[in-house]
Amino acid sequence: MTHPTVHVPAAAPSRPGSEWWRTAVIYQIYPRSFADASGDGIGDLRGITDRLAHLQELGIDAIWLSPFYRSPQRDAGYDVSDYCDVDPVFGTLADMDRMLGDAHARGIRVIVDLVPNHSSDQHVWFQEALTAEPGSPERARYLFRDGRGVDGDEPPNNWESVFGGPAWTRVTEPDGTPGQWYLHLFDASQPDFDWANPEVQEEFRRILRCWLDRGVDGFRVDVAHGLVKTDGLPDHLPPLDADSMGGGSGDAPYWGQDGVHEIFRDWNRVLAEYDGDRALCAEAWLPTVDQTALWVRPDEMHQAFNFSYLMTPWDAAQLREVITESLRAYPAVGAPSTWVLSNHDVIRHATRLAMTTAVPQGYGIGPASPDQPDPVVGLRRARAATTLMLALPGSAYLYQGEELGLPEVIDLPDEARQDPTWFRTGGTRYGRDGCRVPIPWQADAPGYGFGPSERSWLPQPTSWARLSRSAQEHDPDSTLWLYRTLLALRRNASLGSGTLTWLDGYPADVIAFRTDEITVIANLGSEPVALPTATVLVSSGPVDGGMLPPDTAVWLSVR
Ligand code: NOJ
Numbered sequence: 001m002t003h004p005t006v007h008v009p010a011a012a013p014s015r016p017g018s019e020w021w022r023t024a025v026i027y028q029i030y031p032r033s034f035a036d037a038s039g040d041g042i043g044d045l046r047g048i049t050d051r052l053a054h055l056q057e058l059g060i061d062a063i064w065l066s067p068f069y070r071s072p073q074r075d076a077g078y079d080v081s082d083y084c085d086v087d088p089v090f091g092t093l094a095d096m097d098r099m100l101g102d103a104h105a106r107g108i109r110v111i112v113d114l115v116p117n118h119s120s121d122q123h124v125w126f127q128e129a130l131t132a133e134p135g136s137p138e139r140a141r142y143l144f145r146d147g148r149g150v151d152g153d154e155p156p157n158n159w160e161s162v163f164g165g166p167a168w169t170r171v172t173e174p175d176g177t178p179g180q181w182y183l184h185l186f187d188a189s190q191p192d193f194d195w196a197n198p199e200v201q202e203e204f205r206r207i208l209r210c211w212l213d214r215g216v217d218g219f220r221v222d223v224a225h226g227l228v229k230t231d232g233l234p235d236h237l238p239p240l241d242a243d244s245m246g247g248g249s250g251d252a253p254y255w256g257q258d259g260v261h262e263i264f265r266d267w268n269r270v271l272a273e274y275d276g277d278r279a280l281c282a283e284a285w286l287p288t289v290d291q292t293a294l295w296v297r298p299d300e301m302h303q304a305f306n307f308s309y310l311m312t313p314w315d316a317a318q319l320r321e322v323i324t325e326s327l328r329a330y331p332a333v334g335a336p337s338t339w340v341l342s343n344h345d346v347i348r349h350a351t352r353l354a355m356t357t358a359v360p361q362g363y364g365i366g367p368a369s370p371d372q373p374d375p376v377v378g379l380r381r382a383r384a385a386t387t388l389m390l391a392l393p394g395s396a397y398l399y400q401g402e403e404l405g406l407p408e409v410i411d412l413p414d415e416a417r418q419d420p421t422w423f424r425t426g427g428t429r430y431g432r433d434g435c436r437v438p439i440p441w442q443a444d445a446p447g448y449g450f451g452p453s454e455r456s457w458l459p460q461p462t463s464w465a466r467l468s469r470s471a472q473e474h475d476p477d478s479t480l481w482l483y484r485t486l487l488a489l490r491r492n493a494s495l496g497s498g499t500l501t502w503l504d505g506y507p508a509d510v511i512a513f514r515t516d517e518i519t520v521i522a523n524l525g526s527e528p529v530a531l532p533t534a535t536v537l538v539s540s541g542p543v544d545g546g547m548l549p550p551d552t553a554v555w556l557s558v559r
Pocket of ligand 1: 079
């Protein structure tokens with residue numbers, strides 16, 4: 001079997017002033033589901049180190065590592081009990097140092113997840129708060145309040161948890177009486193910090209430094225739009241409805257408050273104390289790109305996820321608009337635009353792009369969902385969407401497994417589900433487990449080679465042998481080879497620092513632009529479209545007789 005010839009130059013070594021993050025392709029590793037070296041069915045840091053050669057071969061510039069810190073794992077590690085230590089399920093600090101060193105030796109940078117909005121309820125600070133008095137300095141690190149109603153038995157306000165149900169839980173005081181309530185925008189095991197408290201601010205400077213000292217290249221900042229709440233914690237009016245992380249509403253009293261920016265200016269100064277270009281990337285779900293651009297002004301963060309792009313349906317006019325808006329709004333504040341189609345919180349794009357209904361972020365899809373998308377259409381569109389995305393100027397984020405064309409796993413058995421969303425909504429929202437199923441590496445191995453045993457913390461579909469990396473390695477038409485080819489061409493042509501010029505003369509449901517010497521054409525319509533005479537550099541699907549089929553994208557050389 002012949003493979004396309006792809007020369008993948010190594011990424012440039014870390015060098016101060018290179019601002020690598022402006023054009024980088026950053027690959028998200030969700031450690032529980034990437035590769036399991038210990039055999040307990042949960043991925044770990046040694047598993048990542050063992051597979052770094054695959055990532056180098058893929059041609060990425062950096063890794064974003066989702067949480068691996070000490071944690072009771074109530075929200076898959078986004079409930080941190082010790083921010084500067086590694087959870088035994090993932091390994092040790094020495095494993096982390098080894099992974100970081102090996103990645104750097106391969107020219108791959110590593111940014112780690114920082115979770116500053118909330119800790120685990122097992123964090124020593126929260127445990128101290130529970131045994132301390134109302135009004136004590138220990139309680140003042142979190143958001144404890146008296147309840148409403150005669151006996152204080154109603155929550156302090158009407159806020160809803162992102163995972164469903166009230167955002168408040170009442171504690172029992174040390175003397176056994178029903179006591180105050182604490183705020184948790186997520187699970188009850190994730191109490192929110194009070195960011196007005198200087199002690200919290202100082203603790204996070206220490207946490208940033210503990211990882212910067214170990215050599216990480218930056219941070220992806222969890223819930224970067226939620227740290228500051230409106231003074232007095234007023235009711236949300238009108239009450240929130242189907243809004244999840246905030247992408248759909250601008251005025252919740254806990255999303256996007258002005259005061260949050262001072263925190264990131266402070267962190268920017270902490271990063272500037274270090275050599276090299278360390279970067280901050282905001283996870284901020286906001287209604288518009290202009291609002292999101294506020295997080296990446298010159299003295300704040302360096303990047304923000306472009307969730308407006310991720311949430312845009314497979315529609316040419318809407319995509320043209322969000323791309324145009326992004327390439328205006330982010331550069332206007334001196335930042336690159338980012339692009340992203342999948343992550344561990346959303347329905348994988350190989351499924352989502354064939355859906356006919358918009359599902360709010362985090363709700364997921366399951367066997368009883370009315371919209372059951374066609375997997376063939378989904379994969380075809382996903383390949384076209386990625387082909388379009390990787391030509392865009394700026395930085396792109398990939399989510400592990402998308403290079404294999406993995407779909408969302410829709411038919412997970414109810415008893416296998418682990419997302420707190422599923423439990424907090426009594427099963428009415430499926431949640432995010434379907435995009436977190438462990439990666440198939442080897443077609444003919446137990447657990448598809450995820451680990452040395454057949455164990456896997458979420459069950460893998462029996463159909464995944466053909467999607468495994470080993471199966472695709474020998475197929476030049478595979479999604480794996482499509483990603484490798486796109487990434488190599490993108491790097492060789494420096495498309496990340498390119499400019500985009502829209503091309504006229506195509507039907508309305510076609511996206512066509514030029515970036516440097518490359519013309520990109522994506523057909524989102526239902527009829528084939530004639531291509532100009534040019535050399536095809538890469539295409540997301542078969543292109544015959546000079547015609548571009550529906551749901552297909554192509555890069556042409558117009559030199
Ligand atoms: C966003 C993370 O990406 C998600 O997985 C997590 O559940 C919430 N923040 C809470 O930390």
